[in-house]
Amino acid sequence: MQQDEIAVVAAPVGEIDALRSQAMGRAANRYLAVARIRALLLDLSAADYLDEEAVAWLLGLWRDASRRGVRLAVAGARPVVAQKLTRLGLHTLLSVYEDVAAARSALLAADAPARAR
16 A cells, blocks of 8 residues: 555544534545545544444445445544444444554555565
8 A cells, every 4th residue: 555545534623423424424435436545544633522423424434435445444533532433343343543643654554565465
């Protein structure tokens, strides 16, 4: 995987509710539909809450990304958001990283053996 194969979508500041998850969804879907990405990274560092609509959207995005062979990851989740992801079991579907830099490094490294062949 190369740097340009990782798309980053930043979350808005505050609560991610139905309206904000729709806006993030439009950005994410543009990457999934048009760009040749291998990973979609959601930067949740500015989000302090995910409501039920946002969780449903996240699950739908994971399904869409998986169907396209795109790895979905989240980075920078604040403790309350990270706890919700864990409590709902989403951490088993998504790769969760401390910050965007760590996520990029891990995503690039995970694909390194495949590129070497």
